[in-house]
Amino acid sequence: MPELFPLSPVHYVAAPLLAAFLLPLVAKLSRSFIKILPGLTFLYVLYVSAVLYPQALQAPIIEQIAGWAPPLGINLYYGPMAGLFASLFSALGFIVWLYSLTQMKQEPLDRFYILLMMLVAGATGMVLTGDIFNLFVFMEITAISAYSLTAFLREDDKAEAGFKYILIGSLASAFVLLGIAILYSYTGTLNLADLALNMDKVPLSVRVIVFGLFLVGFGIEAEIFPLNGWAPDAYSAAPAPVSALFAGITVKAALYALARVTILLFPFAGSMALISILGLVTLVISELAALHQKNLFRMLAYSSMGQVGLAIAALGLFTAEGVYAALFAMINHAIVKGMLFLTVFAMAGGSATLDGLNGMGRKKPILSLLFTLGAFAIIGLPPFSGFWSKLSVLTAMGQTGNYAMIAIVLATTIVEAAYFLRATGRLYLSEGNPAEGKTPLSAIAALAVLAAGILWIGFFPGSIDETLTAGAQDLLDTAKYTEGVLKD
Amino acid sequence: MILLQWTLTPELLYQAGTGILLFLLVVAAIFSVVQKDLLMAIVGTSLVSLILSVLFLLLHAPDVALTEAAIGVALTTAIFLIALRKTGRYEE
Amino acid sequence: MKKLLAAFLLGFIGYYLYTAFAGVPFGENKMEVGKDYLETTVPKTGAVNTVTSIVVNYRGFDTLGEVTVLFLAATGLGAILFGMKGKPEDKHREPSSILTTGAKALFPIIVLLGAYIFIHGHLTPGGGFQGGTIIATGVLILILGIKSFHANHALLSVMESLAGITFVVAGILGLAFGKNFLENILPLGTPGQVLSAGIIPIIYIAVGFKVGAELAGVLDTLMSTTRGEE
Amino acid sequence: MIYYIASIAVMLIGLYAVLVKKNLIKIVIGLSLMDxxxxxxxxxxxxxxGGTAPIFSExxxxxxxxxxxxxxxLVLTAIVIGLAVTAVALALVIRIYAQHKTLDIRKISSLKW
Known part of the structure; x- marks a missing residue:
């Protein structure tokens, strides 16, 4: 097989696409294929990761689609950072599939799995591509899957949340497209590396405008304040497995795009400081808002935005340590928040409120334990993964002398601790109604994988040190990026 | 004497034509936003698409013009009209 | 108050967009990549229509994404409107016999026109998307003109899937032949002939079928959704 | 140049409809105008x-x-994407109408900003 189909990064996109087109056909043969095929696809993509990611750590893999060298053709850039994200997305996709097997019952299931696969494939494409218009196309693939999944359930308010999302998402894509139009009109090229070399053709004032357009466009998808009004509605409306993917994948892909574009095309100090400040503002406002939420999914959504804000604040430093910390925070957030969404859904159903947690400690001990683990990890208690990620963020801020930032981060941690400990307390200290139903083994297995990840990183933070350092270097070394892509 | 210099050259005709078309484009867009009767508003958007597709032809983009004619004028309008039939016609 | 705020925002955005484009000379040649496409399209892709060669060959990955977006829209639309199928709206009006006959007579002509457009995508303006849309318009005329007509969703989805698989497999074949994803593996032929330009016509025909089937499905799903009052 | 001005104007008119209009279908119309x-x-x-269409037909x-x-x-791609978004948005509008019997966002509590 390896000789016949040499593995390359395009498999991340091609395999899910093939599976998505096949799914309606095989669904006619047997209904059970609907569930099996996405799992096989995610497994295959994980296998691609296992083969390619170690190679990417040595040297970035650059693939030219259709055999045209950039800037004529579209290229994929699979470096340490893109590899890290692509592997993370594939793993999360697989876990969410495993969980959905028994927890997702709403028809039409074939459409649900198609949209789920495309959400992951689109986000992976956003991370891999080296062409700005192709980035836009993948952003639309991700977005359209996300809109449809938000309104997937039948109950009230789902369609409204979907409409709000589609409205703001369309504004985002219009802004990104406008930015691309301006860049193309000045430079005459669409390849990111080629653009980076030709940015001097664009007057400085125009560069600022384009940066603003991209910041708004990607910022909407990355839930940066004040562009995140859609997010709590979407998170609480979507089926829980999808919310886990929103937190773990969609936001990360948009953030990656924003970081890559900023560092390649707009590397001025002001743009980076602005990103950092916006991240801090997002952090503070979201955490305060989370404190007031009664609906658990909304609480998790706001907490999710806060965590992303933390990552953005660290990213905005654009130092090696800052990007390292941001990557760490993003990975931690993807694992932990994914687990929390899935646990809450398994424990208290789709419209869970704080009261729904009452007394769960005795009725569903495993799930309660998992929730507690996730809550502790988010707050940043040692020895869980969140502790190391927060520590690295604080270290990075300390090294650049931003002591005010450190104070803000510590203050929000207290807020975070307040609402997460309150929720955890409900599990064990309150009396509640008897809960019914057992959680199936496959769902528990999916959660256990995530929990193992939290503990592994918590006890052996050194094990991911190398990948994070390589990722941070990959993002910051623009010269290597452009030379690699345009070597011919 | 000055008037005589204003002969209708093809160039001038072309420019006047595009000017009028662009003006109509904006007017149609405003019309479709202001109009309270949603049916008329949708007719306005399809008019926008129609003018757009003529403009694409003038800009030597026949592929885009054909796409805009098939998708913008025919299909999008059809989808809007179907959606309108399933909902209410007037804006309150 | 809200209008004032909106007007201010519009003025702000409009002003900065205008300044951004004020520096772009209109009607002048400022091509960089575009020039390379124009110079290499005939010798290297065999396609006479440069836009087609960009859409299907040079930037074929975008088009694969674009096809996916449409596929997702059809899928998502079906998911959103799932379970909202209503009884056919018969009380409104009966299509006249002229309309019915006209629809039956027009449909084959429209389908032929659509097919002609996507088969000649590499030679003349148009291609898979345009041709597919025209075919979908033909289906719309059938839906409007014939009361009992309902699109055969099973057939449409089989067509859609096969066409999509063709596109991806055409891409994977490039890899299997030791080249790149979506790279041309067929002889280019004589530029200007129908059978030329390598895999471009094959992909565009697949796109045509796919777009036609998807849009027809979308229209039929929307038509058979219940009205709010029920 | 007038092309730029007119197209920016159309875009802003669409954005205005998105920001200010209360009717769901009007908002979708605004989105397609922006596109x-x-x-x-x-x-x-x-x-x-003085250029010709990029087709070597003669x-x-x-x-x-x-x-x-x-x-x-690029525009070819963008038009198709615009159609896809419009279709999904209108499907959502149809569902909202089926639930609330209105298209006015002031009467749908969860759509207020």
């Missing part, structure tokens, strides 16, 4: 005075007398 403006802008960028045509084909290819 339309952007498409015209892109094609206008690629236009070259023997005499040469590459240096043609308009830029890239924006045209």
């Amino acid at each position: 339309a403006g952007t498409h015209l802008l892109l094609v206008a960028i690629g236009f070259i005075k 023997p005499g045509l040469t590459a240096d007398a043609m308009v830029d084909p890239v924006p045209q290819a």
Whole structure:
């Protein structure tokens, strides 16, 4: 097989696409294929990761689609950072599939799995591509899957949340497209590396405008304040497995795009400081808002935005340590928040409120334990993964002398601790109604994988040190990026 | 004497034509936003698409013009009209 | 108050967009990549229509994404409107016999026109998307003109899937032949002939079928959704 | 130049509808107007005075007398994406109407900003 189909990064996109087109056909043969095929696809993509990611750590893999060298053709850039994200997305996709097997019952299931696969494939494409218009196309693939999944359930308010999302998402894509139009009109090229070399053709004032357009466009998808009004509605409306993917994948892909574009095309100090400040503002406002939420999914959504804000604040430093910390925070957030969404859904159903947690400690001990683990990890208690990620963020801020930032981060941690400990307390200290139903083994297995990840990183933070350092270097070394892509 | 210099050259005709078309484009867009009767508003958007597709032809983009004619004028309008039939016609 | 705020925002955005484009000379040649496409399209892709060669060959990955977006829209639309199928709206009006006959007579002509457009995508303006849309318009005329007509969703989805698989497999074949994803593996032929330009016509025909089937499905799903009052 | 101004104007008119209008279908109309403006802008960028369509349909045509084909290819993609988004948005509108029997966002509590 390896000789016949040499593995390359395009498999991340091609395999899910093939599976998505096949799914309606095989669904006619047997209904059970609907569930099996996405799992096989995610497994295959994980296998691609296992083969390619170690190679990417040595040297970035650059693939030219259709055999045209950039800037004529579209290229994929699979470096340490893109590899890290692509592997993370594939793993999360697989876990969410495993969980959905028994927890997702709403028809039409074939459409649900198609949209789920495309959400992951689109986000992976956003991370891999080296062409700005192709980035836009993948952003639309991700977005359209996300809109449809938000309104997937039948109950009230789902369609409204979907409409709000589609409205703001369309504004985002219009802004990104406008930015691309301006860049193309000045430079005459669409390849990111080629653009980076030709940015001097664009007057400085125009560069600022384009940066603003991209910041708004990607910022909407990355839930940066004040562009995140859609997010709590979407998170609480979507089926829980999808919310886990929103937190773990969609936001990360948009953030990656924003970081890559900023560092390649707009590397001025002001743009980076602005990103950092916006991240801090997002952090503070979201955490305060989370404190007031009664609906658990909304609480998790706001907490999710806060965590992303933390990552953005660290990213905005654009130092090696800052990007390292941001990557760490993003990975931690993807694992932990994914687990929390899935646990809450398994424990208290789709419209869970704080009261729904009452007394769960005795009725569903495993799930309660998992929730507690996730809550502790988010707050940043040692020895869980969140502790190391927060520590690295604080270290990075300390090294650049931003002591005010450190104070803000510590203050929000207290807020975070307040609402997460309150929720955890409900599990064990309150009396509640008897809960019914057992959680199936496959769902528990999916959660256990995530929990193992939290503990592994918590006890052996050194094990991911190398990948994070390589990722941070990959993002910051623009010269290597452009030379690699345009070597011919 | 000055008037005589204003002969209708093809160039001038072309420019006047595009000017009028662009003006109509904006007017149609405003019309479709202001109009309270949603049916008329949708007719306005399809008019926008129609003018757009003529403009694409003038800009030597026949592929885009054909796409805009098939998708913008025919299909999008059809989808809007179907959606309108399933909902209410007037804006309150 | 809200209008004032909106007007201010519009003025702000409009002003900065205008300044951004004020520096772009209109009607002048400022091509960089575009020039390379124009110079290499005939010798290297065999396609006479440069836009087609960009859409299907040079930037074929975008088009694969674009096809996916449409596929997702059809899928998502079906998911959103799932379970909202209503009884056919018969009380409104009966299509006249002229309309019915006209629809039956027009449909084959429209389908032929659509097919002609996507088969000649590499030679003349148009291609898979345009041709597919025209075919979908033909289906719309059938839906409007014939009361009992309902699109055969099973057939449409089989067509859609096969066409999509063709596109991806055409891409994977490039890899299997030791080249790149979506790279041309067929002889280019004589530029200007129908059978030329390598895999471009094959992909565009697949796109045509796919777009036609998807849009027809979308229209039929929307038509058979219940009205709010029920 | 008037092309730029007109297309930016169409875009802003669409944005105005999105921001201010209370009717769901009007908002979707606004979105498609924004798209339309952007498409015209892109094609206008690629236009070259005295150029021809980028199709080598006759023997005499040469590459240096043609308009830029890239924006045209991009707009083709963008138009199809716009159609997809519009279709999904209208499906959502139909569902909202089925639940609330109105298209007025002031009467749908969860859609207030």
